[in-house]
Amino acid sequence: MxxxxxxISYAKYxxxxxxxxxxxxxxxxxYPTIYTAVLGFTDCKGLGNKNWHIxxxxxxxxxxxxxxxxxxxxxxNTIAIWLMNFFPxxxxxxLLTAWFxxxxxxxxxxxxxxxxxxxxxxxxxxxxxxxxxxLFGYPVGPVNDILVSTGIKDSAFYFLVDRKAARGIVAFxxxxxxxxxxxxxxxxxxxxxxPDIYEAADIDGANGIQTFFKITIPNLxxxxxxxxxxxxxxxxxxxxxxxxxxxxxxxxxxxxxxVFIYNQAFSGSYLYNRAAxxxxxxxxxxxxxxxxxxxxxxxxxxxxxxxEIKRAKKNAQKAARGQSWR
Amino acid sequence: xxxNPDFKDQYKVEATVIxxxxxxxxxxxxxxxxxxKDAPDLYCAEAAFVLKYTKGDAASYAAPYKDLGIDVxxxxxxxxxxxxxxxxxxxxxxxxxxxxxxATGGCFIYRxxxxxxxxxxxxxAEISKVIGGGTQSWDKFFEAAETLKGKGYGIVSGDGDxxxxxxNSSDQGWVVDGxxxxxxxxxxxxxxxxxxxxxxxxxxxQDWTDAWYADMxxxxxxxxxGFFGPAWLINYVMAGNSGGTKPGEGTYGDWAVCxxxxxxxxxxxxxxxxxxxxxxxxxxxxxxxxxxxxxxxxLQYMWAxxxxxxxxxxxxxxxxxxxxxxxxxxxxxxxxxNMFDYFVPANEYANGKNLTQYxxxxxxxxxxxxxxxxxxxxxxxxxxxxxxxxxxxNLDVTAD
Numbered sequence: 001m002x003x004x005x006x007x008i009s010y011a012k013y014x015x016x017x018x019x020x021x022x023x024x025x026x027x028x029x030x031y032p033t034i035y036t037a038v039l040g041f042t043d044c045k046g047l048g049n050k051n052w053h054i055x056x057x058x059x060x061x062x063x064x065x066x067x068x069x070x071x072x073x074x075x076x077n078t079i080a081i082w083l084m085n086f087f088p089x090x091x092x093x094x095l096l097t098a099w100f101x102x103x104x105x106x107x108x109x110x111x112x113x114x115x116x117x118x119x120x121x122x123x124x125x126x127x128x129x130x131x132x133x134x135l136f137g138y139p140v141g142p143v144n145d146i147l148v149s150t151g152i153k154d155s156a157f158y159f160l161v162d163r164k165a166a167r168g169i170v171a172f173x174x175x176x177x178x179x180x181x182x183x184x185x186x187x188x189x190x191x192x193x194x195p196d197i198y199e200a201a202d203i204d205g206a207n208g209i210q211t212f213f214k215i216t217i218p219n220l221x222x223x224x225x226x227x228x229x230x231x232x233x234x235x236x237x238x239x240x241x242x243x244x245x246x247x248x249x250x251x252x253x254x255x256x257x258x259v260f261i262y263n264q265a266f267s268g269s270y271l272y273n274r275a276a277x278x279x280x281x282x283x284x285x286x287x288x289x290x291x292x293x294x295x296x297x298x299x300x301x302x303x304x305x306x307x308e309i310k311r312a313k314k315n316a317q318k319a320a321r322g323q324s325w326r
Numbered sequence: 327x328x329x330n331p332d333f334k335d336q337y338k339v340e341a342t343v344i345x346x347x348x349x350x351x352x353x354x355x356x357x358x359x360x361x362x363k364d365a366p367d368l369y370c371a372e373a374a375f376v377l378k379y380t381k382g383d384a385a386s387y388a389a390p391y392k393d394l395g396i397d398v399x400x401x402x403x404x405x406x407x408x409x410x411x412x413x414x415x416x417x418x419x420x421x422x423x424x425x426x427x428x429a430t431g432g433c434f435i436y437r438x439x440x441x442x443x444x445x446x447x448x449x450x451a452e453i454s455k456v457i458g459g460g461t462q463s464w465d466k467f468f469e470a471a472e473t474l475k476g477k478g479y480g481i482v483s484g485d486g487d488x489x490x491x492x493x494n495s496s497d498q499g500w501v502v503d504g505x506x507x508x509x510x511x512x513x514x515x516x517x518x519x520x521x522x523x524x525x526x527x528x529x530x531x532q533d534w535t536d537a538w539y540a541d542m543x544x545x546x547x548x549x550x551x552g553f554f555g556p557a558w559l560i561n562y563v564m565a566g567n568s569g570g571t572k573p574g575e576g577t578y579g580d581w582a583v584c585x586x587x588x589x590x591x592x593x594x595x596x597x598x599x600x601x602x603x604x605x606x607x608x609x610x611x612x613x614x615x616x617x618x619x620x621x622x623x624x625l626q627y628m629w630a631x632x633x634x635x636x637x638x639x640x641x642x643x644x645x646x647x648x649x650x651x652x653x654x655x656x657x658x659x660x661x662x663x664n665m666f667d668y669f670v671p672a673n674e675y676a677n678g679k680n681l682t683q684y685x686x687x688x689x690x691x692x693x694x695x696x697x698x699x700x701x702x703x704x705x706x707x708x709x710x711x712x713x714x715x716x717x718x719x720n721l722d723v724t725a726d
Contacts, residue, residue, distance in 0.1 A: 045722065047383040048359035070719035139530055139547060140537045158530075161701050249694045251703070252716065266352060268684040269722035270383060 039276035047270050061277035071278060073252050074260040075285075077167065081242075081256065082235030084171035085178070090227070092175075093182040098212050100183075101190045103198055114187075118180035125240035128173060132245060136160055136169060163253035166246055170254045173241050178234075182227055189223030190216055225297045229290050236286050257282050351375060358387045358600065367603035368612070371424065373414070373594045374686040380417055380424050380596065382683030389601035390421035394610030396618065398422045405620040406647035413678030415596050424596035425617040427626055428558065429643040429650070431672030432490060432590045433583040434459070435560060436552030437544070438661055441582075444477045444551070445470075450584040450668065459585025460675070462495065464488075464518060467587045470551075471527040479549045480526070483541040485519035485700065486533035487554050489693065492518065494590035499682040506688075506717050506725040508710065509680070516696055516706055523700045532697075543569035544577045556592050557643035557669055565659050572658065579661050583668045589675020620648045627653065630666075643669040684721055691716045 040061055044052035055061070065071050096117065100110055107113070120128070136143050136159040144156040159165040193216065201211050217224075239258035242248060248255035248263070257278065265275035357365050371379045378384050391398040402412060402422070408429060415424035434457060438448035445456050453459075458466025471481040482488060496509035522528045529546045531537035541550040542564050553559065560581070569576025597617055599609045616625045625634070626646050630653035632639035641655055647670050655666035682688070691713055699709040714725040 047355055048386075068719050069715055134536060137536050138532070140540060158701055161697050161703070163703070247690065249690075251694060251698050251712065263687070263720045267687040267720055268378075269720070271722055 036276045036279055039273055040280045041277075042273050044273045044276075045269070045271045049270075049272075052273075061273050062281065065274055065278045065281060070252065070255065071257070071260055074248075074255045074257045077252070077254060078236055078238060078256040078258075081167060081171045081174065081238065081254070082232070084168070085174035086231055086235060089175045089179045089182055089231070092179050093186055096179075096183045097186040097190055098208075098216070100187055101216075102208065103202070104208055114180075114184065117183055120177045121181045123177075126244050128177065129241060129245040132169060132173060133160070136165075160246060161250045163251055166250055166253045170242055170245060173245070174235075174238065177241075178231070182231070185227055186220065186223060189220050192223075193219045221297065221299070225293065228297070229293055232289055232293065233286055236282065236289070351378075355384060358384060361602055363604075365600055365602060367600050367605050367609050369598050369600070370595050371598060373430065373592070373596075373681075374689075375683065376414060376424065376594075376596045377681045377685065378683035379598055380415055385417050385423075387598075387600055387602070388417065388423035389599045389603070389606070390417070390423055391425070391599075391610070391613065392421065393601070394599055394606050394613060396610050396614050398618075401614070401618040404648065405618050405626075405645070406651075407618070407645050408647065408673035408676060410591055410673070410676040410678030411594070411596075411645055414681060424598045425613075426594045426596050426645050427616050427629065428594055429645050429647075429669060429673045430556040430558065430591045430594035431643070431669060431674070431676045432554055432556045432559075432586060432592050433668045433672050434552050434554055434586045435564065435581055435583050437549070437577065438580050438582050440474070440477075440479055440549055440551050444474050444479060448582060450582050450663065453582070454584040457584070458587045460587070460589070462588050464587055468521065468527075471522075471525070474551050475525065475527060479551055480528045480541075480547075481551045482522070482528050483538050483546070483550045483553065484528050484531035484533060485515075485522055485696070486531075486538075486693070487528075488518060488522070489515060489689075490592040491554050491586055491588050491590040493689065494592075494677055494680065495588040496680050499680040499685075500688045501682045501684055501723050504723055506714060506723050508713075512692070513710070515692075516699055516709065519696050519700050539563075539567040542567040542577065545569070554586055554590070554592075556594075556672070557641075557665060558593065560657070560659060560665070561640045561642055568659070573661070578659055581660050582663050583660060583665055585668060585671070586675075589672065589677065591673070591676035591678075617645060620646045624649065630655065641665075643673075647673065684723070687721065688717055691720075 039052075041054050041058040042052045043055055099107060100114070123131075135141060138144060138158045138160065139156040141156075143159070144153075147153040148156060157165075159169065197215055197219070198211065201215055206214070237258055238256045239262070242254045242256045243259050243262065246254050248259045261275045261278045261282070264271045264278060354366070354369055358369075369379075379388055402425075407425065408431060410431070411426055411429070412422060415422050415426075417423050434453075436453060441448040441453055445453065447453070456466070457470045458464070467481070474481050492512060492515045496511040498507050498509045500507060500512075523530060529537065529541055529548060529550060531541060531546070537546060540546045542553070544550070553564065555563075560583075564581070565578070568578045568581075570578035573579030597613055599606070599613060603609055619625065621627065624646075626644035626649045628634040629642055630644045630649050632641040641653075641657065643655070643666065644650060644653075650666040650670050653666065655664045655669070656662055657665055695709040695713040695716075698704050698712075699706055704712070717723060718725050
């Protein structure tokens with residue numbers, strides 16, 4: 001056989017180019033993660049404490065966190081706020097995606113709309129927090145002025161002291177900041193679907209709604225999974241808005257687990273061990289939730305196909321073996 | 327720098343600017359804990375968290391002033407530094423490790439026009455009597471509130487205005503021997519706050535919000551009689567929000583200061599030196615000039631007279647009472663009143679013994695629960711119970 005011509009091995013460039021990322025990841029992500037995992041089992045608390053040891057009962061910190069009322073409250077809040085912002089977010093984003101990618105009726109000025117919808121995502125959390133604090137000001141503020149002058153309410157409402165209102169506002173901010181981002185991701189997913197399929201559907205006389213549900217959604221599955229998982233991870237790690245907007249208040253209504261963790265470590269007592277334990281608990285929760293989502297959203301058709309191929313191969317082998325024996 | 331030109335040749339000043347919002351303490355703690363040549367020689371701490379650096383978890387990094395070549399006890403006496411500032415700036419073994427340049431003892435700052443309308447006079451001595459200045463009791467103050475209500479005014483903008491006075495009048499700090507302690511005087515804030523709200527004695531604003539600023543300009547729901555605060559509140563907050571820049575515009579010039587019912591201080595910055603710093607002598611000289619120099623070329627003299635950056639600058643109450651005694655504290659904003667007449671005694675009333683390193687966190691939680699109670703969202707008992715659990719969940723302190 002002739003020797004293969006000596007080509008350039010591109011593989012080594014791949015490794016070369018990924019070195020910066022890998023190094024940065026090892027130093028700034030993996031090492032702190034492992035360090036945190038270890039800290040959770042120790043008695044490390046207090047500023048600049050270098051003399052810490054693994055606890056006699058290593059899971060004490062975890063037990064303490066799980067029996068901490070504020071942690072339980074914060075976990076419930078986090079999930080509630082995430083759900084309250086995720087569903088409206090995905091529905092609005094899908095709706096906008098359907099409009100912006102519609103083949104039958106082109107919308108004018110798509111680009112401008114996309115930019116406007118994406119805009120809130122560019123503003124930093126601190127700015128958004130100040131903006132909303134001002135909007136919902138009490139006893140005078142734009143929202144209260146509108147409510148009172150239109151007669152919807154008799155007197156100004158103290159939004160930021162009301163637990164439900166505060167939680168709702170945080171969920172709304174999250175929704176408002178992220179629906180544009182989700183929309184852009186979904187649009188790019190739709191643009192990746194082969195136009196042939198739409199053309200075929202068009203010829204077969206499918207209407208817009210049928211096209212959306214029978215073609216767009218099934219083909220968007222992987223992109224939707226991506227959106228779902230990134231939103232889940234982001235949602236369960238929600239920190240900046242709850243922290244800078246109301247600092248977890250009023251009355252713990254917007255206390256998320258990340259704010260709880262911050263408070264453990266930095267709000268006066270430096271309970272690094274408990275903060276680390278709480279972080280690891282969140283890590284596990286997020287990992288398990290993501291795994292479940294992956295399992296639910298797996299491609300069932302492909303799996304069936306794989307199984308069939310396997311079975312067919314087995315049968316073929318059996319048949320082949322049987323033949324050789326004969 | 328200009329006054330000490332030789333300084334420039336000897337040392338290089340390196341400043342790392344860090345956002346003082348929430349990242350400041352974390353960055354400073356990291357730098358101090360790491361040590362080495364990048365650690366700061368000099369650092370500042372605000373009243374809300376200074377205890378951590380003088381007596382608390384980070385106290386071990388601070389150098390006693392006497393180790394910096396400062397004859398600290400004599401200079402404190404000469405400059406007449408207020409007691410509260412020294413108490414806060416001393417570490418557990420009684421050595422002074424931090425002092426400020428500003429005095430933050432608080433007064434009651436009221437509107438002259440409203441005083442005339444409601445009480446027939448705007449004389450600070452008379453108004454002091456009306457609101458029970460220096461009586462250590464809120465009774466007279468609430469009587470005055472009732473009078474003001476009859477004329478359609480509120481006495482303060484929100485409950486946050488009286489909080490600093492209440493907080494600092496207590497006998498014990500929030501944490502005593504690792505245990506959460508609610509001093510009766512601080513617990514009484516629940517009732518004072520409720521009383522203010524239920525009787526409509528205020529506009530129910532929260533400090534540092536637009537509505538609070540609006541009351542400084544007199545554009546809120548109803549006219550607000552006054553605010554509790556130190557000199558910095560006048561210069562840096564009220565003057566800018568009064569809706570004017572010279573007498574006759576907005577509420578500018580319509581204010582005066584008098585004694586508060588209970589003595590208190592609010593805010594302030596303490597200067598600390600790193601005990602591992604290499605430039606102790608230089609740092610000592612600088613700290614001395616900033617915090618203890620009572621001469622006419624000290625920072626404080628220029629600060630008190632508003633001449634730091636040339637004539638006509640902002641005047642502020644300074645740490646040294648000796649400096650204030652020989653300075654001119656008249657402000658147009660206060661209708662020509664010399665603010666030092668009231669701010670010098672105010673510093674003596676302030677108490678530096680009831681602070682803890684957890685105050686920032688605990689005060690936030692306390693004010694939060696008090697608001698829940700006054701808004702009618704929960705009972706008094708529940709507010710206290712939830713306050714306790716919020717604190718013990720968060721901090722390494724216990725409660726009953």
